[in-house]
Amino acid sequence: MAETSASAERPVEASPANALARVGRLQGMARALLSTRLDKSGGRLRLIALVALAAYLGIGGKLVALGLSHDPPQTLKVAAEQAASGARPDLLDRNGEILATDIETMSVFAEPRRIIDKDEAVELITAVLPDVDAKDLRERLGSRKGFVWVKRQVTEKEKEEIFHLGLPGVGFIPEYKRVYPNGRLGAHVIGFVDKDNVGIAGMEKYLDERSLTDPHVAGFAVDPAALKPVRLSLDLKATHALRDELAQGLEKFRAKAAAGAIIDVDTGEVVALESLPDFDPNDPGDVRDPEKIDRIDVGVYEMGSTFKALSIAMALESGKVGLDSRIDARDSLRYGHFTIHDFHAAHRVLTVPEVFTHSSNIGAARMALMVGVEGQQAFLKKMGQLDRLRTELPEGAEPLAPKRWGELNTMTIAFGQGISVAPIQAMMAVAALVNGGELIAPTFLPRSEAAAAALARRVVSPRTSESMRYLMRANATHGSAGAANIPGYYVGAKTGTADKIVAGRYSDDKVLTTFMAITPADKPKYLYFVMYDEPQALPGDDRSHTAARNAGRVAGRLIERIEPLEGAPPARQLPDQPFPLLARLGYGYDADKAGKE
């Protein structure tokens, strides 16, 4: 091929003899190239080796150079795709109302290498977007990167104005912005996202942990339309009612903080959860503020008398105490140089229902002593009070239990002092005490009764559970929890007023009040929890700031408001046989008489 073209190209300018000689020489070279002569092979091999070596050195050098460079060259498309925030699935409440959704907005970016006059660009852009810091922007545009953000999520008007500036190297890309149409409602459960649409707290973070969002890694992009909405167990209307009542109470009782939650005792679903003060997930602001934590999940508190429900259930379950047992509460209980008093001292021998309705510290301490230190530890461990409760929420807290747990600890823990647990943990235990004896971990996702039954772990017998319902009902009719005894709902309840620890000592006037209520007490569906931090007495309340005066009243209002919302109209008459097991044992099915003296 080479010979023919060479001979064909210059047939005219060379003489025929010359041409012939050249053809002959070319033929010789071609033959030499194709022949394999032993004496030439060595040199050739060396040549090939040299070329190969040079090629490998070149490749190796380039690899080292690529590895050392910090800013690998990127195409704009890749850079933009990685920088733009990814899509997230909608969050819905249990009835399908929107809790969080994505909307598309435009973001302004720049390619510094393509901007001709950086100072002019900075000047023009800051004129249109006054909230962009000029110095900061100049720095970013001065960098050697191929892609920098100018401003994320601009309004339609700002976009038009930037567009009309006609700056080369400045462009727009669509991005998803997370919005929470209900503002503060359920903020602690829903959580929030950062500027890049990455979940930072609450269920938003859970979504990322479970890879339910667009993973946003090159090559793994997910079609936003393919993201299925995620339903939560929250009920938006109940959550609103809860927040509204808590906020009214917060103002009325001039308390520092409030929290409340409602859970379904059969499935563990959290129907509503609020903690005040709260934040707006659309603009979370300073989320490190300790005042804005989720007090139900993250705060740990001494639950006070509501913990007595656990102590009495423990004593009943041990078999050492029956409902008709008599507990000596004539005098204060001495232990070393400590003395345990009753807040409403009766100074006589009490029955077990009376210990509960009079909220007798002495009675609870004596019952715990009958079970003993180890028995109490084992029971509280079984009820999930000594370990951190893990829910879907990334937030949580370890309970604070005494390291050295002696008899004195057992006595104080019996009435809720000396152990601090997260309220959601205490709710889980009380729900187990009243739902027939099955411990079910709370959840923020919908859960069917069948799924709950598969998860459930029996912790107390059905009879103990029925006794607890009976006691709570008696406490609502004749005890301290009358404020929540809403006619038609057969409410059972327990109050708790815990003195706060101020500077290492129990304060005289600062209290944390808690209230737990179940509806209806014969076959509970919901457990209501209300907590106020440092509530003040109302003018007509005789300077009393116990739980019944604040948390109890709010719980009553909640039952009145939320039960009809959840499709439970008030019953016209009391249930026929609310406590059949106890009736067979001869306790009389009428809990309303139990607390009578």
Add this chain to the structure above:
Amino acid sequence: MWRFLHVVAIGALIASAAYVYSVKYQTIYASEQIVKTRHLIDKERDAIGVLRAEFAHLIRPDRLQALADGKLDMRPLALSQIVAADELPEPAAKVDSIGRKLESLGLLGQSATPSAGVGGATPSPR
């Protein structure tokens, strides 16, 4: 003869080429339309998303409660207002109060208004 066949063959060739071209351009046009429609659908979907978010924002319970408290002459539901259907009282018998009034005034039957026919007018119960 052959010449005629050639002409026919060339004609057929040109016609088929033209047909193929038209089909090709139609396909390109259709695929462009599909892409455009997809974009429109995406745009509409985004718009629907924005509208849903706006609607959810407008019907959020705290806003509705504030509006209802401020603008409506209504009070929150009390539990006593919830009753079962069988507890409702029987509706009272219907009474032609206008007819009675007319009768008590002695106006009934004196007018010249013709009857609306058999069974037309409501007789007033006594």
